[in-house]
Amino acid sequence: MAFRTLDDLDVKAKRVLVRADLNVPVADGKVTDDTRIVRQAPTIKELSEKGAKVIILSHFDRPKGKVVPSMSLKVLLAPLEKHLGRKVAFAEDCIGATPQAAVAALKDGDVLLLENTRFHKGEEANDPEMAKQLASLGDIFVNDAFSAAHRAHASTSGVARLLPNAAGRSMQAELTHLERALGNPERPLMAVVGGAKVSTKIELLQNLVKRVETLVIGGAMANTFLAAEGVKVGKSLYEPDHLETARQVIRMANDAGAVILLPKDVVVAKEFKAGAAHRTVPVSDIADDEMALDVGPDSIKAFENRLLATRTLVWNGPFGAFETAPFDQGTVAAAQKVASLTRAGQLLSVAGGGDTVAALAHAGVENDFTYVSTAGGAFLEWLEGKELPGVEALSSK
Ligand code: 3PG
Ligand code: MG
Numbered sequence: 001m002a003f004r005t006l007d008d009l010d011v012k013a014k015r016v017l018v019r020a021d022l023n024v025p026v027a028d029g030k031v032t033d034d035t036r037i038v039r040q041a042p043t044i045k046e047l048s049e050k051g052a053k054v055i056i057l058s059h060f061d062r063p064k065g066k067v068v069p070s071m072s073l074k075v076l077l078a079p080l081e082k083h084l085g086r087k088v089a090f091a092e093d094c095i096g097a098t099p100q101a102a103v104a105a106l107k108d109g110d111v112l113l114l115e116n117t118r119f120h121k122g123e124e125a126n127d128p129e130m131a132k133q134l135a136s137l138g139d140i141f142v143n144d145a146f147s148a149a150h151r152a153h154a155s156t157s158g159v160a161r162l163l164p165n166a167a168g169r170s171m172q173a174e175l176t177h178l179e180r181a182l183g184n185p186e187r188p189l190m191a192v193v194g195g196a197k198v199s200t201k202i203e204l205l206q207n208l209v210k211r212v213e214t215l216v217i218g219g220a221m222a223n224t225f226l227a228a229e230g231v232k233v234g235k236s237l238y239e240p241d242h243l244e245t246a247r248q249v250i251r252m253a254n255d256a257g258a259v260i261l262l263p264k265d266v267v268v269a270k271e272f273k274a275g276a277a278h279r280t281v282p283v284s285d286i287a288d289d290e291m292a293l294d295v296g297p298d299s300i301k302a303f304e305n306r307l308l309a310t311r312t313l314v315w316n317g318p319f320g321a322f323e324t325a326p327f328d329q330g331t332v333a334a335a336q337k338v339a340s341l342t343r344a345g346q347l348l349s350v351a352g353g354g355d356t357v358a359a360l361a362h363a364g365v366e367n368d369f370t371y372v373s374t375a376g377g378a379f380l381e382w383l384e385g386k387e388l389p390g391v392e393a394l395s396s397k
Pocket of ligand 2: 376377
């Protein structure tokens with residue numbers, strides 16, 4: 001995974017196009033989680049301080065090739081200015097005469113944000129003409145949008161092939177940690193895969209099971225694995241159509257000499273709601289009218305025992321229904337154990353993908369892992385072992 005970084009660029013007085021991922025959650029015109037802005041601002045700041053004319057490209061939400069005013073990037077101007085500590089100009093379009101004039105007006109060190117790249121159909125189609133128009137706005141392309149790197153779009157992949165390019169600091173940090181976690185990890189290596197469905201994580205499980213010493217399965221997908229092994233899971237959420245998928249993953253683990261850790265005990269309830277009456281039972285004792293909603297203390301103990309002998313951990317997905325107390329206890333206990341071993345220098349821990357960050361935040365340990373990725377889908381595709389087009393376009397130069 002060879003790529004250039006900001007250290008390799010001479011940017012003074014150059015027009016630098018920065019692909020950021022400003023697709024952050026917004027409610028009532030306010031950013032509700034600014035993690036991505038916090039992570040990517042340093043790249044923009046560094047380029048500006050080095051005297052570049054910085055032009056920011058990003059998508060926001062899914063306008064599907066049309067101008068949708070509620071999906072304008074304008075709401076990101078104030079938050080960006082706050083994190084950069086400087087004024088940011090805005091252009092109402094990302095291609096054509098409007099951004100050209102705005103770019104021409106930039107002085108060294110200025111920062112300009114262009115309107116949503118997905119307002120044009122050419123973006124998601126990775127249209128060469130759109131890529132050419134974007135490229136005409138800059139002398140150098142910097143991609144800092146790891147979380148959008150699984151998309152082969154004009155602003156992530158197309159434009160990268162037309163200009164000298166490099167990874168931004170956030171992209172660099174993501175790639176460096178992913179490499180340390182799965183590319184070339186210190187062993188033993190453990191992966192935690194949780195979440196609702198086996199069916200959405202088949203490729204991920206198949207890739208991980210060949211690479212790790214231990215694969216820990218949590219969440220409702222563990223019920224499918226238990227059912228595949230003949231355990232009666234009662235009313236638990238599981239996927240009867242994927243018992244064979246689960247068995248195949250178990251066979252692959254056996255062939256590769258990897259250990260799969262499934263829950264030994266579970267917290268069950270007759271209904272899924274906050275504070276529901278519940279009990280903790282061995283997995284063999286789930287009644288017909290009960291559903292498993294979290295792992296129990298014996299499962300956490302087994303996880304901890306293996307964790308003590310682990311040097312590197314990759315985590316995606318919660319152990320239980322962590323949004324609904326008391327079914328958050330397994331996830332919280334496991335996350336806190338990872339955090340304490342990480343703080344003690346015994347473990348390198350990398351987490352990412354969708355629900356994972358929310359689960360770690362709920363456990364109060366989102367700053368105690370070695371690295372928490374800002375990516376959802378891109379993190380999952382990377383766990384699947386796929387080439388990410390946005391990354392691939394960078395390393396091709
Ligand atoms: C994300 O948040 O997953 C990225 O910004 C990519 O957005 P998308 O899933 O709409 O392509
Ligand atoms: Mg997504």
